Amino acid sequence: MTTPRWVEGGEVLGRLAIRHRLTPRPARVGGHIGYDVRPSAHRRGHATAMLAAALPVAAALGIAEALLTFDETNTASRRVIEANGGRLTGTDGRKRSYLVPTAHGRPAAAPEQNRTGPTGPTGPPRRAGRAGPGGRLTPPAPNQPTA
Numbered sequence: 001m002t003t004p005r006w007v008e009g010g011e012v013l014g015r016l017a018i019r020h021r022l023t024p025r026p027a028r029v030g031g032h033i034g035y036d037v038r039p040s041a042h043r044r045g046h047a048t049a050m051l052a053a054a055l056p057v058a059a060a061l062g063i064a065e066a067l068l069t070f071d072e073t074n075t076a077s078r079r080v081i082e083a084n085g086g087r088l089t090g091t092d093g094r095k096r097s098y099l100v101p102t103a104h105g106r107p108a109a110a111p112e113q114n115r116t117g118p119t120g121p122t123g124p125p126r127r128a129g130r131a132g133p134g135g136r137l138t139p140p141a142p143n144q145p146t147a
Contacts, residue, residue, distance in 0.1 A: 002057060006037070006050045008135035013041040016054050016137070020061050029095060031067040032058055035080075046135055047080045051100070053137050055084065059102035066100045 006014035014037040022032065033054050037046045051068075058066045068086065070077040072094055086098035 002061075004054075004057070004137040004139060006035075006046060006053075006135045007138045008041075008046075013038050013046055013135060014050055016050055018054055018057055018061070022067065027067065029069055031069045031097070032063055033066050033068055033100075042076075047076070048083050049135060050137075051080055051084045055100065055102045057137075063102050066102050068098045068100060069095050072096055 001020060002016075002018040004016050004018075005012050006016065014035060017034040019030070019032050019034075022030075033051065035047055035050050035054070037050070055066065068077075068081050070081075072091060078096065081098045081100060084100055086100040088096060089099050090097045
């Protein structure tokens with residue numbers, strides 16, 4: 001598992017878990033990529049940017065489409081995943097499952113929505129007039145395993 005952090009201005013705002021392989025349990029309730037953002041950084045676009053930054057990492061691991069699952073009631077995750085090209089593949093009434101392309105074949109955003117900045121024009125789509133985060137992925141802390 002690869003576990004980078006999301007850092008902006010020297011402050012850790014979130015973390016990711018990128019699973020290299022899925023065992024039966026993560027295939028049902030976790031997926032390839034998990035993310036969380038500090039409550040103080042919610043609603044600022046960090047989760048969308050974090051997932052966008054994680055997709056090339058997953059692609060480099062040989063994952064063509066990343067499986068992401070989340071609680072049916074988590075509308076924020078639904079928006080984050082759909083903004084990154086995810087498509088619904090199933091629901092069981094409690095959990096929703098999406099597949100997100102990790103590299104080529106990713107849907108392009110409308111030109112006026114392409115993000116500019118550190119991730120360039122291939123970053124996640126943005127709503128007009130909304131400033132995006134300037135965070136970046138960093139390696140895990142030295143005491144975190146990266147198996």
